[in-house]
Amino acid sequence: MNLSSSFSIVTGGCSGLGHATAKALIESGWEVCIFDLNQENGQNIAEDLSQHSCFFEYVDVTSSSSVESALAKFQQKNIRLLVNCAGVAPAKRTLNRDGEAMPLADFASVININLVGSFNVARLVAAAMAKNTSFNDDGGRGLIINTASVAGYEGQIGQTAYAASKAGLIGLSLPLARDLAPVGIRVNTIAPGIMATPMLLAMPDSVQSALASNVQHPRRLGLPEEFAKLVLHIADNGYINGETIRLDGGLRMPPK
Template sequence: MDVSQITAIVTGGCSGLGHATAITLREAGAKVALFDLNDETGAQRVSELGSDHTRFYKVDVRDENQVQAAIDSVKSEFGDIHVCINCAGIAPAKRTLDKEGNAAPLQDFQKTVDINLIGTFNVARLAASAMSKQDAVNDDAERGLIINTASIAGYEGQIGQTAYAASKGGIISLTLPMARDLSPLGIRVNTIAPGVMGTPLLLAMPDKVQDALASNVPYPKRLGYPKEFASLVMHMISNTYMNGETVRLDGSLRMPPK
């Protein structure tokens, strides 16, 4: 795909990895639709990225009606949707049993899975439906690309990460079957599984916590940059032969138990 000619949806696009991705897409000339929850931050991002080619939609990724309405609005504003990048998610930590032997609240586990896994699938399926009705954009008869965000916790969840690891492992597991489902329509599906990334949430932690996380990374011995995530997104957009893949982005980190 020619990035300068595409329209991309980015969920969680107002912060962290989604924000970095939106910046990179706009710098390359793409039109960008930000799906997020905070109206004030959304307006700020549109102003920063350029209101001519950026839109913000207040969307709960779990809500079918909200997602569909936003997709319809994107198509009305910008035309065909070529790329959907799912970055929205939460990362709570809670052990299965606390120190007193009390079970973790079921609603906490359910909320994490609902946002991270079901929300990702909800947006992906509705975006794919829109893409399937569009004309192909290149000689490979490509109509669209979906990029989901997992985590290396989906492979090596740490203590307290049962909900997060389960949700991200689910995203990893749906990558290949979704790609197989959509391949006949010319729609690719890939997933990125980041390691410890220097998002604003993590950078707000004490320096000793950041240093401890970075020390476990074999090379380069630092936190990942959000722009490196965005760079991988750009490669996936340009490389049509990359389909059905989950790519770790972690400096060869394998997470210890804690």
Template sequence: MDVTSITAIVTGGCSGLGLATATALRQAGANVALFDINEAAGAECVSELGSDNTLFCKVDVRDEAQVKQAIEQVTQRFGNLRLCINCAGIAPASRILNRESQPTPLDGFQNAIDINLVGSFNVARLAAQAMAVQAPLEPTGERGLIINTASIAGYEGQIGQCAYAASKGGIISMTLPMARDLSALGIRVNTIAPGVMGTPMLLAMPDHVQDALSANVPFPKRLGLPEEFAALAVHMATNSYMNGETVRLDGALRMAAK
């Protein structure tokens, strides 16, 4: 897929991995729709990325009606939808039992699953619906690509990460069947599973915490860059034979228990 002049949706597109990906796509010539709940950040991002080719939609990824309406806005504005990248998510931490042996609140687990897993699936299925009615691209025959964001915690969840690991493991597990479901329509599905990335949330931590995280990465011994995530997403778009894959982006890191 040639990303020049295509239209892409990026959820969580106003910060972190999502913003880096949206920026890379705009630099490559794509139209970008930012799905996010932060209206102030949305207005700023549209200004920075260029209002002619960037659209902000306030969207809760769990809400079917909001996502449908936003996708309609996108297709009306830009005329096509070829790429959907799901970066919206949360990273809660809570042990199953606290020091007093009281169980963690159930709603925290449910919220992580709803936003990270159900939200990704919700946006993916509705984006696929919009992609399916488009003419296939030549010469590949593809109609679109969905990229979901998992985490290496989906393989090696640490202490306190039951909810987060379950949500990201679910994304990993649905990658292949989703790709198989949509293959007849020429829609590909891939997933990126990043390790410790230098997002604003992590960079706000003290230097000694960042240094400790970096020290566990075999090579290169540093935090991953959001721009490296974005570069992989763009590569997945341009490499039409990459389908049904989950790619770790982690410097060979395998997470310890804590």
């Protein structure tokens, strides 16, 4: 998919995996719009990269009206790529030490942001993509990449909500790809392992080493730039569809 100078959207693009992805896309010639709730940081990023056609929109991915309002500003653009990186990763056990159950609202909030939010943006962007003129002989009109996690396969203690949300994204890949195949939109998911995001890099070296100890090779945290490289490869390789690709160095998560 040679889509330099085409338009892309990255949710959660103000930090971590989303920020690395936005930068990599810009360096490859894409126009990028970041959807995020971090307005101050997002505006600063857009200003820094303004010469490279980077935009920012304050968007709540769980709100249909918020997403629709942002997309309306780019009706003249051919949106070719959506990368959903927005999400939260709180940890809470089903029962605490006093035997009290996790509040249902806490579980529902994670599902709503990570799973429902990703689908919300995907469905609305897909409707815009479907109006595109195909850009290759295969009739391709766009690509959606969601971000799951290895926790969707091997959730740890305290990750019931997070793991369930990411497992939902894994399960979404194939049926969403099948739904959108008639209009030439591919759907894939990346399931990263332990990545060197700002939150993890702020932890002591001993904690980082412990987290990386179950990675097979290379025995280190994954780099956000490696996530971004996989996004670019999926965009370039038009035969990858309906897949969830682990990016984890052979990691299999232990219970804790």
